[in-house]
Amino acid sequence: MDRPTRTAPAFGASWSSLNPPLSSWIMDVINKNGFTKMTPVQSGTIPRAIKNQDCVVEAVTGSGKTLSFVIPVLERITKRDRKYKKGELAAVVIAPTRELASQIHDVFHQFLSSLIPPEDPNENQASSSSSPPPSSSNKKAPYPLPILVTSGTSNPYETFQSLGSNILIGTPGRLASFLLSPRGLSIVRVSELDVLVLDEADRLLSSPDHRRDIERIMKHLPKQRRTHLFSATMTDAVEEIIGLGLRNPVRIVVNLKEKKKGEDAKERRTPTALQNTYMICRHAEKTLQLVRILQAEVQKAEAAKFVVFFSTCAAVDYFYRILSRIPDLSKYHFTSLHGDLPPRIRETALANFINHPSSHLSPAILLCTDVAARGVDFPDIDVVIQYDPPTDPKSFSHRAGRTARAGRRGKAVVLLGKGREEDYIDFLNIRKIPLTKQAYLDSSLNDSEEPTSVDPEALKLLRQIRKSVLTDRELADKGAKAFVSSLRAYTKHEASFIFRLQDIDFHALAISYGLLRLPAMPEIKDWKKKREAYLKRMREKKDEGGQEEDAETQVEKEMNEKEWLDWQDEEIDWDKFSYASKSREQSRILNLNKKKEQFLIKSNEELIEIQAKKKLKLQMRESWSEQKERKLKKEERHDKIDKRKQAQWELAQNNGENLGPIASLRAIKKQKLNLKNDDGDEKDDKDEDEDEGNDQIEWKSLKKEIKSEKVEKRNLKKIDKGGMFDDLD
Numbered sequence: 001m002d003r004p005t006r007t008a009p010a011f012g013a014s015w016s017s018l019n020p021p022l023s024s025w026i027m028d029v030i031n032k033n034g035f036t037k038m039t040p041v042q043s044g045t046i047p048r049a050i051k052n053q054d055c056v057v058e059a060v061t062g063s064g065k066t067l068s069f070v071i072p073v074l075e076r077i078t079k080r081d082r083k084y085k086k087g088e089l090a091a092v093v094i095a096p097t098r099e100l101a102s103q104i105h106d107v108f109h110q111f112l113s114s115l116i117p118p119e120d121p122n123e124n125q126a127s128s129s130s131s132p133p134p135s136s137s138n139k140k141a142p143y144p145l146p147i148l149v150t151s152g153t154s155n156p157y158e159t160f161q162s163l164g165s166n167i168l169i170g171t172p173g174r175l176a177s178f179l180l181s182p183r184g185l186s187i188v189r190v191s192e193l194d195v196l197v198l199d200e201a202d203r204l205l206s207s208p209d210h211r212r213d214i215e216r217i218m219k220h221l222p223k224q225r226r227t228h229l230f231s232a233t234m235t236d237a238v239e240e241i242i243g244l245g246l247r248n249p250v251r252i253v254v255n256l257k258e259k260k261k262g263e264d265a266k267e268r269r270t271p272t273a274l275q276n277t278y279m280i281c282r283h284a285e286k287t288l289q290l291v292r293i294l295q296a297e298v299q300k301a302e303a304a305k306f307v308v309f310f311s312t313c314a315a316v317d318y319f320y321r322i323l324s325r326i327p328d329l330s331k332y333h334f335t336s337l338h339g340d341l342p343p344r345i346r347e348t349a350l351a352n353f354i355n356h357p358s359s360h361l362s363p364a365i366l367l368c369t370d371v372a373a374r375g376v377d378f379p380d381i382d383v384v385i386q387y388d389p390p391t392d393p394k395s396f397s398h399r400a401g402r403t404a405r406a407g408r409r410g411k412a413v414v415l416l417g418k419g420r421e422e423d424y425i426d427f428l429n430i431r432k433i434p435l436t437k438q439a440y441l442d443s444s445l446n447d448s449e450e451p452t453s454v455d456p457e458a459l460k461l462l463r464q465i466r467k468s469v470l471t472d473r474e475l476a477d478k479g480a481k482a483f484v485s486s487l488r489a490y491t492k493h494e495a496s497f498i499f500r501l502q503d504i505d506f507h508a509l510a511i512s513y514g515l516l517r518l519p520a521m522p523e524i525k526d527w528k529k530k531r532e533a534y535l536k537r538m539r540e541k542k543d544e545g546g547q548e549e550d551a552e553t554q555v556e557k558e559m560n561e562k563e564w565l566d567w568q569d570e571e572i573d574w575d576k577f578s579y580a581s582k583s584r585e586q587s588r589i590l591n592l593n594k595k596k597e598q599f600l601i602k603s604n605e606e607l608i609e610i611q612a613k614k615k616l617k618l619q620m621r622e623s624w625s626e627q628k629e630r631k632l633k634k635e636e637r638h639d640k641i642d643k644r645k646q647a648q649w650e651l652a653q654n655n656g657e658n659l660g661p662i663a664s665l666r667a668i669k670k671q672k673l674n675l676k677n678d679d680g681d682e683k684d685d686k687d688e689d690e691d692e693g694n695d696q697i698e699w700k701s702l703k704k705e706i707k708s709e710k711v712e713k714r715n716l717k718k719i720d721k722g723g724m725f726d727d728l729d
């Protein structure tokens, strides 16, 4: 692969073909960026969104969707007859992550700041904010800059007031609190709002928390507005769109067709400039292959920038520390990005990675979770590697789409475990995401056949990683946490018939993680027992004699297929294995001594009792599968109760009776609705239809509302436990 260049992107019409033409100050910024033509999604969306049409837009990653809504928003609000006053909201843009929101904010900022005249101490800027936006020939009056509201935004109300912003960009939770808190309600005027944009709409709507926040925001905003939804994977969310307050939306789908010699043209959901590949290897060889891909791409294709996706924050954190210590990767510059990092650090990490002057002599690698999967416009990414396939298959094309943007070429590789995981290739193909094979890389970084038994270099790498881990006990803790969290994520795969925990060889995976010992998990214990039983059966079969040789080969074959490797815990004295951090080590020693003292002063009977209690506790620990079964049964029970309650409620409705909190909540809602209508809130035919539909689904939404409040309360309690999974907001 050559270094990506801007090759033959599928560009649409020229900007000057737009009728009415864009404002000259907007064209100035477009020209400054060197965007000579519109992309197809831009030529399809901009003219419609500027007029009075709601748009639902689906186009592949990196096709220029951001400008497809930024330009219409700016055109509409700056060309309006009555100019927006300071602090009067004109447009709200919602995005699922703070990284994406911040990027959209930067684009708006770039346009609007182009209007700010150079510093002139004699000018009175305060009086100019409500003046009409200037043309490029008269850049005297700046139009208020947009404001970003996400986690980590400090003093948003003060910034909002001082800037006098008309455009608000943020993540759903923060925007909802910003707009709906008593202070927000008194400061931010929304009655004149013109446009609402949901970027990565399918992601926003598939998360119950985000959806709830968005619905709250939508209810607060005036109905007479334009609403636009954007995503690269919109089809999956079509049903979600219904009832969201869009008015006769126009659906804009930018299709890509790929035609191979002798075949009919096929539709695909990923950019044509993307070389989308998979690599099959054993779980024990995953890290080895990751290291080799990083080396091979630099060596063969002079690749300089990589993004590597893992399924959990803990895995990113661990591999960030481990990979940077592997001698073969000493010239690589690593950055980590995940939702457990504080907002400021996330911001700096992203900026550092983007601005890193990478070359094939000093390549830059971003290790991240799905926090960077959607929308983030990394410039010049050569290769995307998915160490773990995403738990949500919709994320796959978004992750791969961090490369091959705006017509540049790029490559993506997903690592798939030998065996059942290979079914993922067909699974994606059906979803119009075709993958081609990337061969296994041998020790000389050449393409080769997959080895018939585990690559011996995997064990060499295990020893190398262990050597690093032995320098600091904290690395061993992080490794165990990463391993456990990744296994838990594995059980959360939506394609659960492909990604099954029972197919994983824990020893093999532990080799890839460079663990010193296997963590104490009920799942691993069960697995070990089953493994022992299986081995025993195989040995017995072998001992039954007759065709001893055949039986032996059979055992070996099966062992090989199952990747059952000899695993040995690292032989170390765990009491003496220390933390590099002095304070941590001190407290560990303190705790250790305390435990030893307690142990010494206890009588024999007491010790026996303690051990018995411990044993009982261990026996009571459930595996995830048992927990899952219990949860399913509970859900079934709740469903039954719900159905009964719904039937009672419907009966009471018919009889005009009152029925507890749900019925009262419904009455309050109805009352609010009537009050609004009495205020002269005009409703068109479509709204009437929606109300009728809403009546039917009201039972469900009331129930959901009550449930989500309960869940929220429960989550608040859980928050301080520090989740291993990503907090995307």
Ligand SMILES: Nc1ncnc2c1ncn2[C@@H]1O[C@H](COP(=O)(O)OP(=O)(O)OP(=O)(O)O)[C@@H](O)[C@H]1O
Pocket: 034, 035, 036, 037, 038, 039, 042, 059, 060, 061, 062, 063, 064, 065, 066, 067, 231, 232, 374, 375, 376, 377, 401, 405, 406
């Ligand atoms: N008309 C254009 N000509 C050339 N480059 C463009 C044009 N419009 C946008 N770009 C560039 O293309 C890149 C991708 O744009 P953008 O981030 O809007 O893609 P997207 O479709 O939103 O992708 P994703 O689905 O991943 O969010 C950006 O770097 C942007 O500056």
